[in-house]
Amino acid sequence: MPEAKLRxxxxxxxxxxxxxxxxxxxxxxxxxxxxxxxxxxxxxxxATLSGLAHRLLTSGEMGALLKDLGEAGDGLGPDxxxxxxxxxxxxxxxxxxxxxxxxxxxEEQSKAYEAWVRAxxxxxxxxxxxxxxxxVDLLRRKADYHGYEQxxxxxxxxxxxxxxxxxxxxxxxxELAPKQRDLVARIAASGPQREPAWLDQEWPEPAQExxxxxVLRAMGYDFExxxxxxxxxxxTTNFGIRDVRITTRFNPRDPFSALMGSMHxxxxxxxxxxxxxxxxxxxxxxxxxxxxxxxxxRLWENLIGRSLPFWRWCTPLLQRHFPDQARxxxxxxAYRALNRVAPSLIxxxxxxxxxxxHVILRFEIEVALIEGELAVADLPDVWNGKIKDYLGLDVxxxxxxxxxxxxxxxxxxxxxxxYALGNLYAAQLFEEIVEDIPALWTQVEHGDFAPLLAWLRxxxxxxxRRKKAVxxxxxxxxxxxxxxxxxxxxxxxxxGNREGS
Numbered sequence: 361m362p363e364a365k366l367r368x369x370x371x372x373x374x375x376x377x378x379x380x381x382x383x384x385x386x387x388x389x390x391x392x393x394x395x396x397x398x399x400x401x402x403x404x405x406x407a408t409l410s411g412l413a414h415r416l417l418t419s420g421e422m423g424a425l426l427k428d429l430g431e432a433g434d435g436l437g438p439d440x441x442x443x444x445x446x447x448x449x450x451x452x453x454x455x456x457x458x459x460x461x462x463x464x465x466x467e468e469q470s471k472a473y474e475a476w477v478r479a480x481x482x483x484x485x486x487x488x489x490x491x492x493x494x495x496v497d498l499l500r501r502k503a504d505y506h507g508y509e510q511x512x513x514x515x516x517x518x519x520x521x522x523x524x525x526x527x528x529x530x531x532x533x534x535e536l537a538p539k540q541r542d543l544v545a546r547i548a549a550s551g552p553q554r555e556p557a558w559l560d561q562e563w564p565e566p567a568q569e570x571x572x573x574x575v576l577r578a579m580g581y582d583f584e585x586x587x588x589x590x591x592x593x594x595x596t597t598n599f600g601i602r603d604v605r606i607t608t609r610f611n612p613r614d615p616f617s618a619l620m621g622s623m624h625x626x627x628x629x630x631x632x633x634x635x636x637x638x639x640x641x642x643x644x645x646x647x648x649x650x651x652x653x654x655x656x657x658r659l660w661e662n663l664i665g666r667s668l669p670f671w672r673w674c675t676p677l678l679q680r681h682f683p684d685q686a687r688x689x690x691x692x693x694a695y696r697a698l699n700r701v702a703p704s705l706i707x708x709x710x711x712x713x714x715x716x717x718h719v720i721l722r723f724e725i726e727v728a729l730i731e732g733e734l735a736v737a738d739l740p741d742v743w744n745g746k747i748k749d750y751l752g753l754d755v756x757x758x759x760x761x762x763x764x765x766x767x768x769x770x771x772x773x774x775x776x777x778x779y780a781l782g783n784l785y786a787a788q789l790f791e792e793i794v795e796d797i798p799a800l801w802t803q804v805e806h807g808d809f810a811p812l813l814a815w816l817r818x819x820x821x822x823x824x825r826r827k828k829a830v831x832x833x834x835x836x837x838x839x840x841x842x843x844x845x846x847x848x849x850x851x852x853x854x855x856g857n858r859e860g861s
Contacts, residue, residue: 372419373447381599383413390470391607403470403471414457414459418459422451432444446643465771469770473769481759483758492739499730513526513774521778533716536843540850558693563612574677578809600641624658625657648823654779655782667801699712712850728742740762783846786846788837789819
Protein backbone atom coordinates (compact mmCIF):
# COMPACT_ATOMS: atom_id res chain seq x y z
CA MET A 361 0.00 0.00 0.00
CA PRO A 362 2.67 2.63 0.87
CA GLU A 363 4.53 1.87 -2.38
CA ALA A 364 1.49 2.69 -4.53
CA LYS A 365 0.79 5.86 -2.58
CA LEU A 366 4.43 6.89 -2.79
CA ARG A 367 4.33 6.48 -6.57
CA UNK A 368 1.18 8.60 -6.66
CA UNK A 369 2.83 11.25 -4.47
CA UNK A 370 5.90 11.41 -6.70
CA UNK A 371 3.73 11.69 -9.81
CA UNK A 372 1.57 14.46 -8.35
CA UNK A 373 4.52 16.42 -7.01
CA UNK A 374 6.28 15.88 -10.33
CA UNK A 375 3.43 17.68 -12.12
CA UNK A 376 3.73 20.55 -9.66
CA UNK A 377 7.51 20.61 -10.19
CA UNK A 378 6.99 20.74 -13.96
CA UNK A 379 4.76 23.81 -13.67
CA UNK A 380 7.25 25.46 -11.32
CA UNK A 381 9.98 24.79 -13.89
CA UNK A 382 7.84 26.49 -16.55
CA UNK A 383 7.42 29.48 -14.22
CA UNK A 384 11.18 29.58 -13.70
CA UNK A 385 11.77 29.43 -17.45
CA UNK A 386 9.43 32.37 -18.09
CA UNK A 387 11.09 34.33 -15.28
CA UNK A 388 14.56 33.56 -16.67
CA UNK A 389 13.44 34.75 -20.10
CA UNK A 390 12.02 37.94 -18.59
CA UNK A 391 15.38 38.81 -17.07
CA UNK A 392 17.54 37.70 -20.01
CA UNK A 393 15.80 38.00 -23.39
CA UNK A 394 12.21 39.25 -23.16
CA UNK A 395 11.47 42.57 -24.91
CA UNK A 396 10.16 45.27 -22.53
CA UNK A 397 6.73 45.40 -24.13
CA UNK A 398 6.16 41.77 -23.20
CA UNK A 399 6.00 42.62 -19.49
CA UNK A 400 2.21 42.89 -19.13
CA UNK A 401 1.52 39.59 -20.88
CA UNK A 402 4.35 37.90 -18.99
CA UNK A 403 2.86 39.01 -15.68
CA UNK A 404 -0.45 37.41 -16.62
CA UNK A 405 1.25 34.21 -17.78
CA UNK A 406 3.18 33.94 -14.52
CA ALA A 407 0.02 34.60 -12.51
CA THR A 408 -1.87 31.87 -14.38
CA LEU A 409 0.90 29.30 -13.92
CA SER A 410 1.44 30.27 -10.27
CA GLY A 411 -2.25 29.68 -9.62
CA LEU A 412 -2.07 26.31 -11.38
CA ALA A 413 1.01 25.28 -9.37
CA HIS A 414 -0.75 26.31 -6.16
CA ARG A 415 -3.81 24.19 -7.03
CA LEU A 416 -1.66 21.16 -7.80
CA LEU A 417 0.22 21.38 -4.51
CA THR A 418 -2.82 22.10 -2.33
CA SER A 419 -5.31 19.70 -3.90
CA GLY A 420 -7.45 17.49 -1.73
CA GLU A 421 -5.87 14.44 -3.32
CA MET A 422 -2.39 15.67 -2.33
CA GLY A 423 -3.57 16.30 1.23
CA ALA A 424 -5.15 12.85 1.52
CA LEU A 425 -2.01 11.17 0.21
CA LEU A 426 0.20 13.00 2.66
CA LYS A 427 -2.15 12.14 5.53
CA ASP A 428 -2.15 8.44 4.68
CA LEU A 429 1.61 8.33 4.16
CA GLY A 430 2.21 10.26 7.36
CA GLU A 431 0.23 7.64 9.24
CA ALA A 432 2.42 4.93 7.69
CA GLY A 433 5.25 6.32 9.82
CA ASP A 434 7.88 3.72 10.61
CA GLY A 435 6.77 1.59 7.69
CA LEU A 436 8.62 3.96 5.36
CA GLY A 437 12.35 3.96 4.68
CA PRO A 438 14.47 7.03 5.59
CA ASP A 439 14.34 8.57 2.10
CA UNK A 440 10.60 8.04 1.78
CA UNK A 441 9.99 9.52 5.24
CA UNK A 442 12.03 12.56 4.24
CA UNK A 443 10.08 12.85 0.98
CA UNK A 444 6.74 12.76 2.80
CA UNK A 445 7.80 15.07 5.62
CA UNK A 446 9.30 17.71 3.33
CA UNK A 447 6.39 17.59 0.89
CA UNK A 448 3.99 17.96 3.81
CA UNK A 449 5.91 21.03 4.95
CA UNK A 450 5.50 22.66 1.53
CA UNK A 451 1.87 21.58 1.32
CA UNK A 452 1.11 23.11 4.71
CA UNK A 453 2.81 26.40 3.83
CA UNK A 454 1.00 26.54 0.49
CA UNK A 455 -2.46 25.81 1.92
CA UNK A 456 -2.07 28.82 4.19
CA UNK A 457 -2.14 31.09 1.12
CA UNK A 458 -5.33 31.62 -0.93
CA UNK A 459 -4.91 30.97 -4.64
CA UNK A 460 -6.14 34.48 -5.48
CA UNK A 461 -3.33 35.89 -3.33
CA UNK A 462 -0.73 33.69 -5.05
CA UNK A 463 -1.88 34.88 -8.48
CA UNK A 464 -1.88 38.53 -7.40
CA UNK A 465 1.57 38.21 -5.88
CA UNK A 466 3.02 36.71 -9.08
CA GLU A 467 1.48 39.44 -11.22
CA GLU A 468 2.76 42.22 -8.97
CA GLN A 469 6.22 40.63 -8.93
CA SER A 470 6.39 40.91 -12.70
CA LYS A 471 5.24 44.55 -12.65
CA ALA A 472 7.66 45.43 -9.86
CA TYR A 473 10.60 43.84 -11.67
CA GLU A 474 9.99 45.86 -14.84
CA ALA A 475 9.57 49.03 -12.78
CA TRP A 476 12.82 48.30 -10.94
CA VAL A 477 14.71 47.88 -14.22
CA ARG A 478 13.46 51.27 -15.45
CA ALA A 479 14.00 52.99 -12.11
CA UNK A 480 17.52 51.64 -11.73
CA UNK A 481 18.40 52.74 -15.25
CA UNK A 482 17.07 56.24 -14.51
CA UNK A 483 18.39 56.22 -10.92
CA UNK A 484 14.95 57.37 -9.75
CA UNK A 485 13.46 55.64 -6.71
CA UNK A 486 10.14 57.43 -7.22
CA UNK A 487 9.50 55.24 -10.28
CA UNK A 488 9.80 52.10 -8.15
CA UNK A 489 8.21 53.38 -4.95
CA UNK A 490 4.51 52.53 -5.64
CA UNK A 491 5.45 48.99 -6.70
CA UNK A 492 7.57 48.47 -3.60
CA UNK A 493 4.71 49.77 -1.46
CA UNK A 494 2.46 47.16 -3.05
CA UNK A 495 5.01 44.40 -2.46
CA VAL A 496 5.48 45.37 1.18
CA ASP A 497 1.71 45.35 1.71
CA LEU A 498 1.44 41.92 0.08
CA LEU A 499 4.34 40.59 2.16
CA ARG A 500 2.65 41.73 5.37
CA ARG A 501 -0.50 39.92 4.27
CA LYS A 502 1.57 36.84 3.42
CA ALA A 503 3.07 36.88 6.92
CA ASP A 504 -0.41 37.10 8.42
CA TYR A 505 -1.58 34.11 6.36
CA HIS A 506 1.36 32.02 7.57
CA GLY A 507 1.16 33.24 11.14
CA TYR A 508 3.98 34.10 13.54
CA GLU A 509 4.73 34.48 17.24
CA GLN A 510 7.21 37.34 17.57
CA UNK A 511 7.38 39.36 14.36
CA UNK A 512 5.90 39.07 10.84
CA UNK A 513 9.45 39.01 9.51
CA UNK A 514 9.85 35.52 11.01
CA UNK A 515 7.10 34.24 8.72
CA UNK A 516 8.93 35.57 5.65
CA UNK A 517 12.33 34.36 6.85
CA UNK A 518 10.93 30.83 7.02
CA UNK A 519 10.70 30.75 3.22
CA UNK A 520 14.47 31.08 2.96
CA UNK A 521 16.10 29.93 6.21
CA UNK A 522 13.78 27.51 7.94
CA UNK A 523 14.26 27.46 11.71
CA UNK A 524 15.99 30.84 11.85
CA UNK A 525 14.39 33.74 13.73
CA UNK A 526 14.73 37.50 13.64
CA UNK A 527 15.86 37.45 17.27
CA UNK A 528 18.63 34.94 16.53
CA UNK A 529 19.79 36.97 13.52
CA UNK A 530 20.04 40.06 15.71
CA UNK A 531 22.29 38.09 18.06
CA UNK A 532 24.51 36.83 15.22
CA UNK A 533 24.72 40.20 13.50
CA UNK A 534 25.26 41.92 16.83
CA GLU A 535 28.45 39.87 17.18
CA LEU A 536 29.57 40.16 13.57
CA ALA A 537 29.06 43.86 12.87
CA PRO A 538 31.34 45.39 15.54
CA LYS A 539 34.14 42.87 14.93
CA GLN A 540 34.06 43.42 11.18
CA ARG A 541 33.93 47.20 11.58
CA ASP A 542 36.89 46.99 13.94
CA LEU A 543 38.88 44.92 11.44
CA VAL A 544 38.08 47.39 8.65
CA ALA A 545 39.19 50.27 10.88
CA ARG A 546 42.49 48.53 11.67
CA ILE A 547 43.12 47.90 7.99
CA ALA A 548 42.28 51.51 7.12
CA ALA A 549 44.68 52.73 9.81
CA SER A 550 47.53 50.85 8.13
CA GLY A 551 47.24 53.10 5.07
CA PRO A 552 45.09 53.52 1.96
CA GLN A 553 44.69 50.59 -0.44
CA ARG A 554 44.53 52.25 -3.82
CA GLU A 555 43.38 50.64 -7.03
CA PRO A 556 46.48 49.59 -9.01
CA ALA A 557 47.16 51.56 -12.17
CA TRP A 558 47.17 48.43 -14.38
CA LEU A 559 43.52 47.76 -13.50
CA ASP A 560 42.39 51.12 -14.91
CA GLN A 561 41.98 50.19 -18.57
CA GLU A 562 39.49 48.63 -20.96
CA TRP A 563 38.79 44.92 -20.50
CA PRO A 564 36.73 43.80 -23.53
CA GLU A 565 33.54 41.89 -22.78
CA PRO A 566 34.14 38.95 -25.18
CA ALA A 567 37.45 38.17 -23.48
CA GLN A 568 35.84 38.47 -20.05
CA GLU A 569 33.14 36.03 -21.08
CA UNK A 570 35.70 33.55 -22.43
CA UNK A 571 37.63 33.74 -19.17
CA UNK A 572 34.52 33.04 -17.09
CA UNK A 573 33.68 30.01 -19.24
CA UNK A 574 37.19 28.57 -18.80
CA VAL A 575 37.00 28.97 -15.03
CA LEU A 576 33.48 27.56 -14.79
CA ARG A 577 34.51 24.48 -16.79
CA ALA A 578 37.51 23.97 -14.49
CA MET A 579 35.26 24.22 -11.43
CA GLY A 580 33.17 21.37 -12.82
CA TYR A 581 30.13 23.25 -14.13
CA ASP A 582 28.51 21.09 -16.82
CA PHE A 583 27.73 23.26 -19.83
CA GLU A 584 25.81 20.38 -21.38
CA UNK A 585 23.42 20.72 -18.44
CA UNK A 586 23.51 24.51 -18.24
CA UNK A 587 24.47 27.79 -19.87
CA UNK A 588 25.62 31.30 -18.97
CA UNK A 589 23.89 34.50 -20.14
CA UNK A 590 23.83 38.19 -19.22
CA UNK A 591 21.30 39.90 -16.95
CA UNK A 592 20.94 43.13 -14.99
CA UNK A 593 21.61 41.19 -11.79
CA UNK A 594 23.46 37.82 -11.77
CA UNK A 595 21.37 34.82 -10.72
CA THR A 596 21.05 31.04 -10.93
CA THR A 597 17.92 29.15 -11.90
CA ASN A 598 17.10 25.57 -12.77
CA PHE A 599 14.43 23.69 -14.67
CA GLY A 600 15.74 20.33 -13.51
CA ILE A 601 19.04 18.77 -12.48
CA ARG A 602 20.11 18.65 -16.13
CA ASP A 603 19.21 22.24 -16.93
CA VAL A 604 20.79 24.65 -14.45
CA ARG A 605 21.47 28.12 -15.85
CA ILE A 606 23.45 31.07 -14.59
CA THR A 607 23.83 34.71 -15.58
CA THR A 608 26.53 37.29 -14.99
CA ARG A 609 27.16 40.92 -15.93
CA PHE A 610 30.21 42.62 -17.40
CA ASN A 611 32.01 45.82 -16.45
CA PRO A 612 34.46 46.95 -19.17
CA ARG A 613 36.59 48.68 -16.52
CA ASP A 614 36.83 45.70 -14.16
CA PRO A 615 37.82 42.15 -15.20
CA PHE A 616 37.12 40.77 -11.73
CA SER A 617 33.44 41.72 -11.49
CA ALA A 618 32.15 39.22 -14.05
CA LEU A 619 34.62 36.52 -13.00
CA MET A 620 33.62 36.69 -9.35
CA GLY A 621 29.95 36.85 -10.34
CA SER A 622 30.32 33.77 -12.51
CA MET A 623 32.19 31.86 -9.81
CA HIS A 624 29.52 32.84 -7.29
CA UNK A 625 26.66 31.69 -9.50
CA UNK A 626 28.73 28.70 -10.57
CA UNK A 627 28.88 27.61 -6.93
CA UNK A 628 25.09 27.73 -6.77
CA UNK A 629 24.82 25.83 -10.05
CA UNK A 630 27.22 23.07 -8.97
CA UNK A 631 24.97 22.49 -5.99
CA UNK A 632 21.89 22.20 -8.23
CA UNK A 633 23.71 19.90 -10.65
CA UNK A 634 24.84 17.74 -7.73
CA UNK A 635 21.45 16.49 -6.53
CA UNK A 636 20.97 12.73 -7.05
CA UNK A 637 19.24 12.04 -10.40
CA UNK A 638 16.66 9.84 -8.69
CA UNK A 639 15.43 12.89 -6.73
CA UNK A 640 14.51 14.86 -9.87
CA UNK A 641 10.98 16.34 -9.84
CA UNK A 642 10.76 15.80 -6.07
CA UNK A 643 11.09 18.07 -3.08
CA UNK A 644 14.34 16.29 -2.14
CA UNK A 645 16.16 17.86 -5.12
CA UNK A 646 16.35 21.20 -3.35
CA UNK A 647 18.60 22.86 -0.78
CA UNK A 648 17.20 22.90 2.76
CA UNK A 649 17.89 26.63 3.05
CA UNK A 650 19.29 29.51 1.05
CA UNK A 651 21.98 29.94 3.70
CA UNK A 652 23.46 26.54 2.88
CA UNK A 653 22.97 27.27 -0.83
CA UNK A 654 24.81 30.55 -0.38
CA UNK A 655 27.62 28.76 1.43
CA UNK A 656 28.44 27.03 -1.84
CA UNK A 657 28.56 30.23 -3.89
CA ARG A 658 30.58 32.13 -1.28
CA LEU A 659 33.00 29.22 -0.87
CA TRP A 660 33.84 29.18 -4.58
CA GLU A 661 33.81 32.95 -5.03
CA ASN A 662 35.78 33.94 -1.93
CA LEU A 663 37.57 31.06 -0.25
CA ILE A 664 38.78 29.73 -3.59
CA GLY A 665 38.45 32.59 -6.09
CA ARG A 666 40.11 35.20 -3.89
CA SER A 667 42.97 32.93 -2.76
CA LEU A 668 46.58 33.24 -3.85
CA PRO A 669 46.87 29.61 -5.09
CA PHE A 670 43.86 30.22 -7.34
CA TRP A 671 45.57 33.24 -8.88
CA ARG A 672 48.77 31.29 -9.41
CA TRP A 673 46.64 29.13 -11.67
CA CYS A 674 44.32 31.80 -13.08
CA THR A 675 46.81 34.58 -13.90
CA PRO A 676 48.10 32.80 -17.02
CA LEU A 677 44.47 32.39 -18.12
CA LEU A 678 43.90 36.10 -17.62
CA GLN A 679 47.02 36.86 -19.64
CA ARG A 680 45.92 34.54 -22.44
CA HIS A 681 42.54 36.26 -22.75
CA PHE A 682 43.94 39.77 -22.21
CA PRO A 683 47.45 39.70 -23.77
CA ASP A 684 47.73 43.49 -23.93
CA GLN A 685 46.19 44.40 -20.58
CA ALA A 686 47.72 41.65 -18.40
CA ARG A 687 51.03 40.87 -20.11
CA UNK A 688 53.19 41.88 -17.13
CA UNK A 689 50.75 40.80 -14.41
CA UNK A 690 51.89 38.37 -11.71
CA UNK A 691 49.71 36.29 -9.34
CA UNK A 692 50.61 38.35 -6.27
CA UNK A 693 49.52 41.57 -7.97
CA ALA A 694 46.22 40.05 -9.08
CA TYR A 695 45.64 38.65 -5.59
CA ARG A 696 46.34 42.02 -3.93
CA ALA A 697 44.08 43.87 -6.38
CA LEU A 698 41.20 41.49 -5.78
CA ASN A 699 41.57 41.59 -2.00
CA ARG A 700 41.79 45.32 -1.42
CA VAL A 701 39.72 46.31 1.61
CA ALA A 702 37.85 49.52 1.01
CA PRO A 703 34.22 50.29 1.82
CA SER A 704 32.17 50.44 -1.37
CA LEU A 705 28.61 51.33 -2.31
CA ILE A 706 27.74 48.13 -4.20
CA UNK A 707 27.07 44.94 -2.23
CA UNK A 708 28.03 42.48 -4.97
CA UNK A 709 31.37 44.23 -5.42
CA UNK A 710 32.15 44.53 -1.70
CA UNK A 711 35.28 42.99 -0.18
CA UNK A 712 35.01 40.17 2.33
CA UNK A 713 35.56 42.46 5.32
CA UNK A 714 32.66 44.76 4.51
CA UNK A 715 30.22 42.46 2.69
CA UNK A 716 28.27 41.38 5.75
CA UNK A 717 27.76 45.02 6.72
CA HIS A 718 25.85 45.48 3.47
CA VAL A 719 23.69 42.51 4.40
CA ILE A 720 23.05 43.66 7.96
CA LEU A 721 21.82 47.10 6.94
CA ARG A 722 19.40 45.50 4.45
CA PHE A 723 18.15 43.15 7.15
CA GLU A 724 17.48 46.08 9.45
CA ILE A 725 15.60 47.95 6.72
CA GLU A 726 13.51 44.91 5.79
CA VAL A 727 12.46 44.28 9.37
CA ALA A 728 11.50 47.95 9.78
CA LEU A 729 9.48 47.91 6.54
CA ILE A 730 7.60 44.71 7.41
CA GLU A 731 6.96 45.73 11.00
CA GLY A 732 5.65 49.11 9.83
CA GLU A 733 8.33 51.18 11.53
CA LEU A 734 9.64 52.49 8.20
CA ALA A 735 7.58 53.90 5.35
CA VAL A 736 8.67 53.03 1.82
CA ALA A 737 8.81 56.73 0.99
CA ASP A 738 11.54 57.18 3.63
CA LEU A 739 13.64 54.26 2.40
CA PRO A 740 16.25 56.23 0.39
CA ASP A 741 17.08 58.53 3.30
CA VAL A 742 17.31 55.66 5.77
CA TRP A 743 19.41 53.63 3.34
CA ASN A 744 21.82 56.52 2.80
CA GLY A 745 22.10 57.07 6.54
CA LYS A 746 22.94 53.43 7.22
CA ILE A 747 25.55 53.38 4.44
CA LYS A 748 27.15 56.40 6.09
CA ASP A 749 26.98 54.78 9.52
CA TYR A 750 28.22 51.31 8.55
CA LEU A 751 30.61 52.14 5.73
CA GLY A 752 31.38 55.85 6.05
CA LEU A 753 30.26 56.58 2.49
CA ASP A 754 27.95 59.14 0.89
CA VAL A 755 25.45 57.71 -1.59
CA UNK A 756 25.50 59.78 -4.79
CA UNK A 757 22.33 58.42 -6.42
CA UNK A 758 19.57 55.83 -6.09
CA UNK A 759 21.11 53.43 -8.63
CA UNK A 760 24.13 52.99 -6.39
CA UNK A 761 21.92 53.14 -3.33
CA UNK A 762 18.58 51.52 -2.57
CA UNK A 763 17.91 50.47 -6.19
CA UNK A 764 21.02 48.33 -6.67
CA UNK A 765 19.46 44.97 -5.72
CA UNK A 766 16.76 43.06 -7.58
CA UNK A 767 15.40 41.19 -4.54
CA UNK A 768 12.70 43.58 -3.34
CA UNK A 769 11.18 43.77 -6.82
CA UNK A 770 10.62 40.00 -6.49
CA UNK A 771 9.12 40.42 -3.02
CA UNK A 772 12.07 38.48 -1.60
CA UNK A 773 12.28 39.95 1.89
CA UNK A 774 13.90 37.56 4.34
CA UNK A 775 16.42 36.56 1.65
CA UNK A 776 19.30 38.95 2.39
CA UNK A 777 20.27 37.46 5.80
CA UNK A 778 21.06 34.17 4.06
CA TYR A 779 24.04 35.81 2.34
CA ALA A 780 25.72 36.44 5.68
CA LEU A 781 24.74 33.01 6.99
CA GLY A 782 26.27 31.55 3.83
CA ASN A 783 29.58 33.19 4.69
CA LEU A 784 29.49 31.62 8.15
CA TYR A 785 28.55 28.14 6.90
CA ALA A 786 31.17 28.32 4.12
CA ALA A 787 34.01 29.20 6.48
CA GLN A 788 33.08 26.43 8.91
CA LEU A 789 32.83 23.85 6.12
CA PHE A 790 36.09 25.04 4.61
CA GLU A 791 38.06 24.50 7.81
CA GLU A 792 37.00 20.86 7.61
CA ILE A 793 37.79 20.66 3.89
CA VAL A 794 41.37 21.82 4.47
CA GLU A 795 41.73 19.15 7.17
CA ASP A 796 40.25 16.41 4.98
CA ILE A 797 42.17 17.39 1.80
CA PRO A 798 45.74 18.24 2.91
CA ALA A 799 46.84 18.81 -0.70
CA LEU A 800 43.96 21.18 -1.43
CA TRP A 801 46.01 24.33 -2.05
CA THR A 802 48.45 22.48 -4.31
CA GLN A 803 45.48 21.13 -6.28
CA VAL A 804 43.96 24.61 -6.58
CA GLU A 805 47.29 26.02 -7.75
CA HIS A 806 47.20 23.49 -10.60
CA GLY A 807 43.54 24.11 -11.46
CA ASP A 808 42.46 20.72 -10.13
CA PHE A 809 39.12 21.38 -8.41
CA ALA A 810 37.77 17.84 -8.69
CA PRO A 811 38.70 16.74 -5.11
CA LEU A 812 37.03 19.85 -3.66
CA LEU A 813 33.88 19.31 -5.72
CA ALA A 814 33.81 15.63 -4.72
CA TRP A 815 33.96 16.62 -1.03
CA LEU A 816 31.08 19.06 -1.50
CA ARG A 817 29.06 16.47 -3.42
CA UNK A 818 29.51 13.97 -0.58
CA UNK A 819 28.98 16.23 2.43
CA UNK A 820 26.52 18.85 1.11
CA UNK A 821 25.02 18.39 -2.34
CA UNK A 822 23.76 14.81 -2.29
CA UNK A 823 21.61 15.34 0.81
CA UNK A 824 19.22 17.79 -0.78
CA ARG A 825 16.45 18.31 1.75
CA ARG A 826 17.08 15.03 3.56
CA LYS A 827 18.91 17.12 6.16
CA LYS A 828 18.38 20.60 7.57
CA ALA A 829 21.08 23.21 7.01
CA VAL A 830 22.19 22.98 10.65
CA UNK A 831 22.48 19.20 10.36
CA UNK A 832 24.58 19.41 7.19
CA UNK A 833 27.07 21.77 8.83
CA UNK A 834 27.12 19.87 12.11
CA UNK A 835 27.55 16.45 10.49
CA UNK A 836 30.32 17.72 8.19
CA UNK A 837 32.27 19.62 10.84
CA UNK A 838 31.31 18.11 14.19
CA UNK A 839 30.22 21.52 15.48
CA UNK A 840 27.03 23.55 15.60
CA UNK A 841 27.08 26.47 13.13
CA UNK A 842 28.52 29.67 14.56
CA UNK A 843 30.45 32.76 13.48
CA UNK A 844 33.84 31.79 14.87
CA UNK A 845 35.31 30.08 11.79
CA UNK A 846 34.39 33.05 9.61
CA UNK A 847 35.91 35.53 12.06
CA UNK A 848 39.08 33.40 12.24
CA UNK A 849 39.23 33.36 8.45
CA UNK A 850 38.96 37.15 8.20
CA UNK A 851 41.52 37.72 10.93
CA UNK A 852 44.01 35.27 9.38
CA UNK A 853 43.60 36.64 5.89
CA UNK A 854 43.38 40.35 6.54
CA UNK A 855 44.94 40.71 9.98
CA GLY A 856 47.90 38.44 9.20
CA ASN A 857 49.00 35.87 6.61
CA ARG A 858 48.18 32.27 5.81
CA GLU A 859 48.76 29.86 2.95
CA GLY A 860 45.88 29.94 0.53
CA SER A 861 44.72 33.43 1.42
